[in-house]
Amino acid sequence: MPGNEGGGISQTDEDLVPYHGPIEHIFFHPLVIYPELAFDGDRMSRGYDDWFVTVKEFKAIIDSLYKHNFMLIDLNSIYELQEADGKKQTKAKELRLPKGKKPIVLSIDDMNYYDYMLQNGNANKLVIDDNGEIATYSVSPKGEKITSRDNEIVPILDDFVKVHPDFSLNGAKGLIALTGYEGVLGYRTNKKDAPNYEEEKQGALRIIDRLKSTGWSFASHGYGHLDARKVGLDRLTEDTARWKDEVETLTGPTNIYVYPFGSSVLPGDPKYAALLKAGFTVLCSVGPAPYLKWMPDSLMMDRRHIDGIALKTQQSKLVDMFDANEVLDPVRAELLDSMH
Template sequence: MNMPFVEPIKKRRLPRHFVIYLLVAIVVLLLMTFIIVRATRPSLPFHLSDYEESLRKGDYTRVYEIYNSTRLKRSELSGRLSSKTTQKLIKEADALIERIESDTMKRSLELLARAFDGTALSDEDIARIELDASIAGATMTSFIEEKTHFYLSEEIEENVYLSFMEQMARVPIFSHEYSQVIEKSEVLQKVREKLESANKAAREGIYHSEAESIRRLLASSEVAGFDHVVMYLEQRMAKARQSFYEEQMPYIRSDVEHNRTYDAQLKIKRMSGWFPDDELLNKYESICRERTPENIRNWNGPVEHIAIKPLIADSDRAFDNDRYAEAADRDLLLVVEFQRILEKLYERNYVLVDGRSFVSNEGIAIAVPCPEGKKPLCLVLDDFFSSEARVESGIASRLDLDEDGRIVGVVRDRNGTERMDRLFSAIGVVEEFIDSHPDFSFNGATGTISVVAMNGLFGYPLTDAQDQHWRDDASAYGFNTLKAIETNLDANNKKVKALLSALELRNWRIANGSYSRLAMDRASLQSISEDISKIEEFVEPVTGKLTILHYPYGIHVEFDKKKTALLAEHGYSVLSGYGTSIYSHQERGYVYVSKTLLSGQALRRPREHGINRFLKGADILDHANRP
């Protein structure tokens, strides 16, 4: 079909030169992209090879340029988005910086060591130290301050120190500070003399004395304006205080955990104002203020001691008219009677104090801290051991722990069944009373347990010999109750250690009541020595060193100086026997104290036994359960 009105379209070709221009433009664009990418791609300005070349040439100006440029670039790379390339460059920069710093510190210390050894430094050496200070300044300062410490600690001579400081004063960057040392050498000598006490304390590890000596020196006018010495003294005082803090904090923590808040408070006061922002120290200080009486005075006279023997936990069994009933009625207390005694003592303003609070570690009598308006009292759980005769008297056969970790007494009935209760032992009675009357105990004090160890500890034989002694003693008195009981010494040792941990937590002290309940007034020196040896061999490995001895049966040997000297030589700095009044006296290496035994007989004859000063026996006696 003819379409006369439509003009045919002809294809037009691009000019050849246009294609050439397009290809050239693409090449240029790619080249520019490559240049831009290459220019913006991260890289380091210098490499390890550049640094090593500068060292070979001795061009230290370039070394510092490499160091500063690399550090600047490293800082810049840290601000970029992380990538493998960036991380690789940062690692390379760190290695280069570390290498330069290490070499510079080594070179600087070699120069300073030469100067200290007396070698005169050249002007070139001084210039090198000046330049190196920009990299190793802290290391140099530490080296120089160490020599100041050696001088002031009397470890190097004055001429050696001053000669070294004269060379350091030539270095422009150190000139102002160390020229002052040369100019004030006489003052420096006086400071050294006055630091003698601090130096002695430091050598002996007495950090508080060191810190206080330095504090007093800093407060004097002699060191005012002496910047180098002031800085040294401040740093040394801070170090001594920190050392004292680290030494004392475990003790403070332990004191607070054991409710010995008065002791903890004394330790904290020694650091008063040193660490105002220390949260843990402030926490302990707050606890101590809350638990410790505000007004404390020193009690300078004798300290009252009362003693009781193991409590009767089962009165029906104790007073069943057998051959032990009379002794139980005479010597022992019932649980309710002991509770009444504690109540009367509390009403009369007695407060429990530790069994060693009145004597120093050297055996010298000292004043006893005591709350204002209170009278200090030491409680002794005397003659503490288990036997079948005692079980038959209604006494707990052993101690144990309840589910809360508290000490309980365990009563073994005639049919072999056991009952346990906190109140079956005087330990639990005391702890329960303190729980409800916390002000009856000062500084966490409870009492002293005077153990007799021939049958073991707390009702648990710890050796074959102790187990056999218990069984032989039972057989001698006609008891067959132990035949069916097997002894596991390993389990017993673990149990006793657990009991001792619980007792230690409540501040009970363990004392020696003699291993074999030896009547020391009639015993020979050899027998006493052998008895002590058994305590040291079989008891102290689990209890720790014992320093208190309560004479068996309360019969002292103060009239026999050879015997008391023997006891003192073995570390017993408190010796105690029965008496009817408050009494103590100082002897060589120990303090003797008299303790009053509270018993059934004492309650019936209070005047004869000297207990009227504490209570009225008639108010205490449990007539309903006694014969």
């Protein structure tokens, strides 16, 4: 559950009404802070143009979601886990929102700050600033070491909700989907034998603690970012166990699994059963529209990818949320065109 420090309005407010419409779920990758490093014509540029959004784009999207009456909710608040005859069951929980508001879940994938991200214009890690708040540490193209609260999804949303408490139900912010193979949140907790392992682990724990008390929750994105559809049962089971051992021990328990590559496996598949057995009852894939399917023992949800591809090719599908043409940062084309 989101903590009290995150702001937002409380679900006990009397003017809430039951909501039965679709629940949007959108996801991002860590933001591009320095477009001149992301779109610099190296071999990663195309991927950055496809899969990432810039700080400016993210801010425009959030402004527009708020203007379109969306309200952030915690994915964990829409279901209940019950046990009957020794079997786990998922039950829908009534969602109550202020009249006219529409629920949206926001997730961030791969906020691990992988090695490749450090060279390509993302932050290096999350840190806690002098006021005890989450900020980023990054290195500018000129080599300046910068601590900022104005260039990543977490601090931008934290501050947005402070100013607009009616953008968040019960202080909910977003869902952070982490792998483990290069550590978490910029801390290399994967290197258990490294001399600075304990320091890295304590660093990660401090951030996780603060995130959890300010409305953020966590999901598994697998340990090694494997495609669940393509790998065998044994490999998926091993990968899941390793995630639980190395990452869940830091984040705390979660029921949510976010498939890497927007992949998925279906009920009836032994791999689906293996994910359930590992404790994942909410399984998130990727799709073009809100999709939520309740199974007796689990729930499947699609998320919409918000990135360069979506901004350039899915304008009409996104129009309920924002005008993609207005959001698209011209700096992408300016930089990439200048490379030819």
